[in-house]
Amino acid sequence: MIRYFISLLFIPFALSLHAQDSLPKFGSPVDFPIILSGNFAEMRNNHFHTGLDIKTGGAEGKRIISADEGRVARIAVSPYGYGRALYIEHPNGYTTVYAHLKSFSDKINAVVKAEQYAKKSFAVDFTPTETVAISKGELIALSGNTGGSGGPHLHFEIRETDTERPQNPLLFGFDITDNLPPVMRGLRFHPLTDTTLINGKNEAQSFVLTGQSGKYAIKAGTKISVYGAFGVSLHAIDFLNAASNKCGVYEVMLQVDGREICRQDFRELDFSTNRHINCYKDFESFRKNGWHYHKSFLEPGNELPIYRPLPPDNGIISFSGQGTHTAEYEVKDAYGNLSKLSFEFESLGKPNGTFAIPEDFEAYFSRERENTYEYRDELKLKIPAKSLYRDLSFQFSVQMKTAQTMSEQYALHNEFTPLDKQIELEISVRNVKPALRPYLVAARYPIAGGPAFIPVVIEGDFAKFKSKEFGKFTLMTDSIPPTMTAEKPGGTVTSTSSIGFTINDGRSGIRSHEAYLNGEWVLMEYEPKQKRIWLVVKDTDFKKGSNKLEVVITDNCGNQNRKSFTYTL
Numbered sequence: 001m002i003r004y005f006i007s008l009l010f011i012p013f014a015l016s017l018h019a020q021d022s023l024p025k026f027g028s029p030v031d032f033p034i035i036l037s038g039n040f041a042e043m044r045n046n047h048f049h050t051g052l053d054i055k056t057g058g059a060e061g062k063r064i065i066s067a068d069e070g071r072v073a074r075i076a077v078s079p080y081g082y083g084r085a086l087y088i089e090h091p092n093g094y095t096t097v098y099a100h101l102k103s104f105s106d107k108i109n110a111v112v113k114a115e116q117y118a119k120k121s122f123a124v125d126f127t128p129t130e131t132v133a134i135s136k137g138e139l140i141a142l143s144g145n146t147g148g149s150g151g152p153h154l155h156f157e158i159r160e161t162d163t164e165r166p167q168n169p170l171l172f173g174f175d176i177t178d179n180l181p182p183v184m185r186g187l188r189f190h191p192l193t194d195t196t197l198i199n200g201k202n203e204a205q206s207f208v209l210t211g212q213s214g215k216y217a218i219k220a221g222t223k224i225s226v227y228g229a230f231g232v233s234l235h236a237i238d239f240l241n242a243a244s245n246k247c248g249v250y251e252v253m254l255q256v257d258g259r260e261i262c263r264q265d266f267r268e269l270d271f272s273t274n275r276h277i278n279c280y281k282d283f284e285s286f287r288k289n290g291w292h293y294h295k296s297f298l299e300p301g302n303e304l305p306i307y308r309p310l311p312p313d314n315g316i317i318s319f320s321g322q323g324t325h326t327a328e329y330e331v332k333d334a335y336g337n338l339s340k341l342s343f344e345f346e347s348l349g350k351p352n353g354t355f356a357i358p359e360d361f362e363a364y365f366s367r368e369r370e371n372t373y374e375y376r377d378e379l380k381l382k383i384p385a386k387s388l389y390r391d392l393s394f395q396f397s398v399q400m401k402t403a404q405t406m407s408e409q410y411a412l413h414n415e416f417t418p419l420d421k422q423i424e425l426e427i428s429v430r431n432v433k434p435a436l437r438p439y440l441v442a443a444r445y446p447i448a449g450g451p452a453f454i455p456v457v458i459e460g461d462f463a464k465f466k467s468k469e470f471g472k473f474t475l476m477t478d479s480i481p482p483t484m485t486a487e488k489p490g491g492t493v494t495s496t497s498s499i500g501f502t503i504n505d506g507r508s509g510i511r512s513h514e515a516y517l518n519g520e521w522v523l524m525e526y527e528p529k530q531k532r533i534w535l536v537v538k539d540t541d542f543k544k545g546s547n548k549l550e551v552v553i554t555d556n557c558g559n560q561n562r563k564s565f566t567y568t569l
């Protein structure tokens with residue numbers, strides 16, 4: 001009781017420390033006008049975007065400069081995710097992050113290269129042991145398209161150094177024009193019990209909106225009735241003046257009959273809860289149509305730090321009798337541009353439809369505890385506690401083995417139900433010849449598109465693996481080594497020559513690449529999007545005369561392709 005009282009007093013005070021005008025100013029990370037292709041808290045797959053995506057004119061190699069003085073706190077190089085990324089810690093309590101870079105400045109690159117040779121790895125992630133001081137406006141990198149980037153741009157973040165929580169950079173006073181209010185595209189009513197009816201149905205119902213320039217309404221003639229407990233969500237996005245890219249909104253507020261139901265804003269996020277977007281957004285309509293519905297009610301498992309304050313009753317609305325109600329949505333972008341939607345709905349005193357008949361299911365899984373499921377002695381499934389966002393009526397089916405698969409195909413529920421943590425699967429290998437078992441790999445088939453391959457560990461009679469998605473799973477083999485094609489399979493090179501190889505693995509995927517120059521480990525860059533590894537002669541210990549370069553590519557089942565080449569400098 002006492003703790004509750006203290007926290008009530010403390011929260012408003014803590015929030016006032018975050019007031020916008022007390023935030024420090026940063027310089028621009030680029031020396032050209034900032035145009036965004038993405039902003040903070042935009043909805044992405046399994047996460048809210050945690051920074052700004054700054055356009056670089058469709059090209060790589062633009063100058064990236066430090067937004068303030070500080071020191072290099074972390075450098076990461078990876079073929080995936082942020083690609084080449086730089087973290088600069090500033091004396092003002094914040095750290096800026098620059099990602100998908102093409103290259104670092106010479107000063108920083110010397111530190112990176114030393115680490116790569118010390119670790120004998122292209123991928124590194126480290127804090128420099130000696131301080132690398134950076135001044136405001138210093139050239140730190142060239143922009144690129146490395147890692148999980150779908151086109152040249154700079155991904156820029158501001159994090160609170162102590163908590164590592166990403167902050168909304170648009171609150172830090174960058175010179176970006178936005179006088180366009182958010183756009184509202186749809187309203188959705190969600191039944192939250194088995195006996196709730198929305199317009200007579202126990203299913204979520206969507207309502208089309210009309211309007212523009214900040215004023216929206218439900219399409220004329222639309223009637224909404226509710227019986228039982230329900231929640232409301234809004235499909236809202238934002239646009240900034242200079243670009244046509246869809247961006248995220250900053251604040252969403254719903255009030256019903258003059259009472260605030262739920263208010264959330266995106267001043268900051270937290271990496272430890274960022275995946276909870278999967279129970280914040282309407283997951284299925286995002287997966288199927290890319291629609292950005294913001295729920296104004298909290299599902300179990302939603303610990304996003306965006307509610308001010310936490311909504312009473314978790315934003316769940318219910319009325320005991322018949323009546324007409326007025327509601328209003330207010331949505332703002334980070335520049336305070338406001339859009340409003342006013343609508344009415346009717347609450348009913350008695351049901352106006354039939355309640356849903358529960359679908360058939362194989363097992364009932366509770367969110368709060370660990371759940372297990374077994375099919376004959378062929379498949380074992382373990383779902384750790386709190387991996388599900390809500391209790392689940394689990395569906396399961398089996399399809400026959402095909403010529404390509406080494407086991408039957410197991411359909412575990414469906415990919416429209418999100419998972420917060422990895423589930424653990426085991427598929428029997430009793431029917432797989434022992435000689436083939438080392439080459440097994442799991443495959444997950446999404447509803448559309450080809451399979452994704454997951455490495456397995458063989459333990460006893462089972463192949464074990466993990467997945468963060470439901471879907472259809474089977475076992476396959478990969479006994480085919482990766483391919484490697486030299487752009488120049490030997491001959492004369494000069495100091496500026498780039499020696500590159502196209503590498504590919506059709507099944508389990510590339511696990512590692514290594515290269516040895518005259519017997520010593522040598523750094524080769526890797527860009528999976530181009531399926532290419534390469535080195536530039538002058539960056540290495542190539543000697544005058546004849547040099548032997550040995551390249552080893554390994555896939556996720558351990559198959560190797562090893563080739564040697566001779567180059568004369």
Ligand SMILES: [Zn+2]
Pocket residue numbers: 038049051052053154155156
């Ligand atoms: Zn980004």
